[in-house]
Amino acid sequence: MAKSKGRELHPVIGKFRKLIDDDPVVRMYMTEMIQQIPAKYKDHHPRNLEDFLLQLNAVLTVAPPYISPGHGEETALVGTPFSAILIWTMGAPSGFAAYRNARINAMFKELLAVWTKFLDSEASRYVLNDSPTGWMCKEAQKQLHMEDYIYKPKAPYWGFTSWNDFFTRQVKEGVRPIDGRNDSKVVVAPCDSTVYKIGRKARKRSEFWIKAQPYSLADMLDNEYVDQFVGGDVWQAFLSPFNYHRWHSPVTGTIRKAYVKEGLYFSQATSMGQDPTDQDHSEGYIAHVQTRAIFFIEADDQAIGLVCVMPIGMVEISSCIIGDKIKPGARIEKGEELGYFQFGGSTHCVIFRPGVIKEFKATEDMSVKFGRTIAIVH
Secondary structure (H helix, E strand, O other): OEEEOOEEEOHHHHHHHHHHHHOHHHHHHHHHHHHOOOHHHHHHOOOOHHHHHHHHHHHOOOOOOOOOOOOOHHHHOOOOHHHHHHHHHHOOHHHHHHOOOHHHHHHHHHHHHHHHHHHOOHHHHHHOOOOOOOOOOHHHHHHHOHHHEOOOOOOHHHHOOOHHHHHOOOEOOOOOOOOOOOOOOEEEOOOOEEEEEEEOOOEOOOOOOOOOOOOEHHHHHOOOOHHHHOOOEEEEEEEOOOOOOEEEOOOOEEEEEEEEEOOEOOOOOHHHOOOOOOOOOOHHHHHHHEOEEEEEEEEOOOOOOEEEEEEEOEOOEOOEEEOOOOOOOOEEOOOOEEEEEOOOOEEEEEEEOOOOEEEEOOOOOOEEOOOOEEEEEO
8 A cells, every 4th residue: 555644545636636637627626725724714624735645545435424413414414434534525516517527436436436346245244232332332223223124132243244234234124014915006205314305296307406406317217118207297205324224115016127327426416506505405406417326117906007216325335235136127116125225325206197196195305214104196
């Protein structure tokens, strides 16, 4: 490993430094975005490019600690140590350009792959302890509702093999009842989440980057099924780092297509200004540009037809893992698992064809558990 002022640097940081040195546009954007951090936050964020790289290097071997509610910006950034470093550059004028730059984005993909490898290792379990910042403390257990999950209360690290093993823990049998198992008119929530927005009569193409962040189906779906959904409804909801992070099918049917679409990682909507600390700051926008898993499910109920389920990575929560059994042609039952997110908070959409939904039961700002009713079909 290379060193900087006595500190060992991971090779991926050396590669990032070389990119900055060799590409004048990258260097310009990144220098300016650091200079544009608001004055009152400069003491707690990178002061220059060298400081920026050193801070990124440090978090490559950091697992997210528990942060109790009531800590403002810190609580909002639970599970996202990269965002804690980048947050005020993401909303800077040059930051908007930097995080859309293909070479910078590719570099962050490599950084996140290194971090994921650490979070998959036993070394990442150090945050599984009962200290005030450990995930085994009483306050964290209460907030996580650990009684709902499969774990070993008396085992070291609760029996988990890594941070990611803990974060993607399974719920116990029966704690998430599935509504309408025998009623195809009931559509259920794919995840534990809080409803962000419902977009009715979605257009094929819209200016998704403006402040209202309208849905633009061609940009979200990016495939041959788009025209079936034009004029339909988009239901979007947010998962906090404290939620259960596995995804489930909202209907019974057949998998037609399932894949991960690569996208951006830290891009924010320019229209939202320079304060990106609110967790839903750019949530509609990122549904069009971030890395996301896309599932097309042909419901058995012909009144529903094709449904799209789209789990979307937010910032470093870009690891969308599709279940091994989820292949085109596979049968899927309502409530059956599709896959999961690793580390942190994220968002997801369920997209319906026009005229399908009679009534949404889970509406904006409502919290809903996976398997509970979100909509009724005509």
